[in-house]
Structure formats: C-alpha cells, structure tokens
Amino acid sequence: MHALRVHNYQDGVRLDAVPVPEPGPGEVRVRVQASGVSFVDMLLARGEYQMRPPLPFIGGSEFAGVVDALGPGIEESVNLGDRVSGSISGGAWAQYLCVPAANLHNVGASVPIEEAAVLNVPYGTALYALRDRGQLQRGETVLVLGASGSVGHAAVQLAKMLGARVLAATSSAAKRDSVLDAGADEVLDASDLTTWKDSVRALAPRGVDLVLDPVGGEMTDLAFRTLGWGGRHLMVGFAGGQIGALRSNLAIVKGASLVGVDIRQFGEREPVKFRALIADIAALHREGRIRPRIAASFPLEQFSQAATQALARDTVGRILICP
Numbered sequence: 001m002h003a004l005r006v007h008n009y010q011d012g013v014r015l016d017a018v019p020v021p022e023p024g025p026g027e028v029r030v031r032v033q034a035s036g037v038s039f040v041d042m043l044l045a046r047g048e049y050q051m052r053p054p055l056p057f058i059g060g061s062e063f064a065g066v067v068d069a070l071g072p073g074i075e076e077s078v079n080l081g082d083r084v085s086g087s088i089s090g091g092a093w094a095q096y097l098c099v100p101a102a103n104l105h106n107v108g109a110s111v112p113i114e115e116a117a118v119l120n121v122p123y124g125t126a127l128y129a130l131r132d133r134g135q136l137q138r139g140e141t142v143l144v145l146g147a148s149g150s151v152g153h154a155a156v157q158l159a160k161m162l163g164a165r166v167l168a169a170t171s172s173a174a175k176r177d178s179v180l181d182a183g184a185d186e187v188l189d190a191s192d193l194t195t196w197k198d199s200v201r202a203l204a205p206r207g208v209d210l211v212l213d214p215v216g217g218e219m220t221d222l223a224f225r226t227l228g229w230g231g232r233h234l235m236v237g238f239a240g241g242q243i244g245a246l247r248s249n250l251a252i253v254k255g256a257s258l259v260g261v262d263i264r265q266f267g268e269r270e271p272v273k274f275r276a277l278i279a280d281i282a283a284l285h286r287e288g289r290i291r292p293r294i295a296a297s298f299p300l301e302q303f304s305q306a307a308t309q310a311l312a313r314d315t316v317g318r319i320l321i322c323p
Contacts, residue, residue, distance in 0.1 A: 002323070003094035004303050007056045009047035013093075013303055018058075021098045023071030028078055028101050034117035034297070035092040036062035037310040037319045038150065039239055044090065053090055060092030060321070064107055064117035074101055083107040085116040085282075087124075089264075093300070095323040102271075105278050108286045115285070118150070118292050118318040121263065123281045124274075126154035129212055129234045129261040130162060132277075138163030140209035143200060145223055146239055147184065148175035148316055150292070151214045156182040157290045164210075167203055169196070169219075171313075178293060178316045193218060200226040207231060207254070220244025224256070231256045293317035 001020045004013045023029045043049040064085035084104040091097045107116040130136045142159045146152040147168035159166045160183035168184035171191045207228020216238030224233050267274040284290045295317030298306040310319040
C-alpha cells in the first residue's frame with residue numbers, strides 16, 4: 001500500500017510503499033476512503049507539536065472508510081464492510097490502517113464519507129469545550145475566535161444549536177460569508193485589532209459569557225477583556241502561532257475563569273465519556289444539524305498541494321486526502 005510518512009523534520013512528508021498492516025487482537029483494518037489534513041497534523045509533520053512520535057511515522061489523525069479485516073477477539077458489533085470513522089494520534093494518511101475496534105464510530109449509510117472523515121476532532125473539541133468545559137447555558141453570548149477554522153466553524157454551529165447568541169471573529173469577506181452560513185448572529189472583523197475589542201463591547205455591552213479561543217497570541221488577552229462577570233475563556237489552541245499572555249488580575253476583576261480544553265487527553269483519560277461525546281456528534285450529523293465544510297480533496301500523490309491549501313490563510317473549509 002502507499003502511505004505518507006515523515007522520515008525527518010527537514011525533508012517533509014514522503015509518499016512510500018509500505019506493507020499492508022495486519023490487525024492484532026481487538027483491532028480492525030480500515031480501508032481509508034478519506035482523511036483530513038489539519039493544522040495539528042502539519043505541526044506534527046514539522047516536529048513543532050508538543051509531542052513527537054518516533055520516526056519514521058505515518059501522518060494524519062482523522063479518517064473514515066470501510067472495515068476491511070477483523071483481528072482476533074472482535075465482537076459482533078463490528079463487521080466487514082461497515083462504514084466507520086475515527087481519530088488517532090497518527091496513521092490516517094494511508095490506504096489502510098489498523099485501529100482498536102473500540103475507537104471506531106459507525107457512519108450512517110446516508111452520511112457522506114468525506115464529511116465523516118473530518119467530523120470527530122473539530123466537532124468533538126467544540127462540543128467538549130462549549131458543553132462540558134464551558135457549561136454553556138441557553139441564552140448566553142458566545143464569542144468564537146478563528147470562526148472560519150475547523151474548530152471555530154464547528155463551535156459556531158454547536159453554540160447556535162445549544163441556544164446561544166454567537167459573535168464570530170474572522171478576517172475576510174469570504175470567511176465572513178462562511179461563518180454567517182454556519183449560523184453566527186454577528187461577524188466581527190478580526191483584521192484590525194485596534195478597534196476589534198470596542199466592536200465586541202458594542203454588541204455585548206455587559207460582556208460575553210463565553211470565549212472559545214483556538215487562536216492564541218494577542219487575541220487571547222483582547223478576548224478575555226470582553227468577558228462579563230463570571231465569564232469563561234476556553235483555551236483550545238494556538239493556531240495564530242503564538243501563546244498569549246494574560247494579566248492574572250483580570251480574572252479577579254471579572255470573576256472570570258481561564259479553562260483549558262484538550263480533547264486528546266480527555267479521550268485518553270475518560271474514554272467512556274469521550275465515546276459518548278463522539279456518539280452525540282455522529283447523531284447530530286445524521287440529523288443534519290451540523291455539517292463540516294469541505295474545501296477540496298487530493299490523492300496521496302498530491303499531498304504537497306493539499307498541505308499548501310490546508311495552511312493557506314484564505315482557505316475556507318477542510319482539506320482531504322482521498323487514497
């Protein structure tokens with residue numbers, strides 16, 4: 001089979017011929033039909049993430065496909081030919097991969113397999129952040145930073161579904177349209193930070209209740225300052241490339257909280273709750289209440305083009321690899 005592997009952090013990702021893996025006890029083999037190219041995937045491929053897998057490794061963390069083989073000890077809940085999706089720490093940029101059966105989620109017959117491939121991580125992160133970590137209540141106001149990115153776009157849809165008023169920050173007219181299509185009540189121009197905070201305050205004079213922040217950098221401080229009394233700032237990531245700094249007295253003045261969100265550790269430490277969360281996401285997708293936006297798909301051989309488009313600031317929607 002063919003797979004995209006990282007041999008070192010200087011030469012980038014390489015298309016290799018490797019043996020088709022065999023599933024071990026409790027594992028199944030999936031014939032991959034689509035996998036996502038995310039910001040975190042690219043950080044891992046460049047050695048810039050907080051963890052580094054042993055080299056060489058196959059990249060990719062999100063996938064969907066068809067069960068192709070069963071390892072020993074598989075229960076009847078998984079069958080050959082099942083359409084499934086999942087998320088892993090690496091290995092999705094390949095024609096086949098083996099994963100524990102417990103880590104897979106069924107994909108409904110009517111669900112586009114391409115959407116299923118990029119559903120679990122961003123929507124799981126956003127729902128875990130808003131509902132579990134942020135304790136979002138109906139009628140509250142949510143400010144979503146990076147609202148046209150994968151987690152931000154998911155957060156806009158889910159916050160509206162949970163009954164919130166959604167203010168969304170983005171940086172271009174094309175992205176503005178995509179965020180409005182996702183259900184945002186108001187869209188703010190994040191390209192001019194000198195006026196951005198005042199724009200938020202004009203829309204939410206008493207302050208926002210919840211900030212979802214996958215951006216970091218200077219935006220973190222500015223957004224924290226827009227919180228009202230008892231507000232919660234959900235720190236999801238640093239897509240902007242910089243880790244923001246906060247003055248700790250702001251938490252006292254506002255009675256506000258900085259709340260960390262790490263879906264990977266949640267899945268590792270609380271697997272039963274994590275699987276229930278992903279089941280909720282799958283149900284919402286089957287019902288048509290959430291939809292990831294797909295920008296383009298590429299074969300394995302065109303990974304460089306896929307990576308370029310995935311990292312381009314003007315890309316709106318997810319980039320897929322379809323082996």
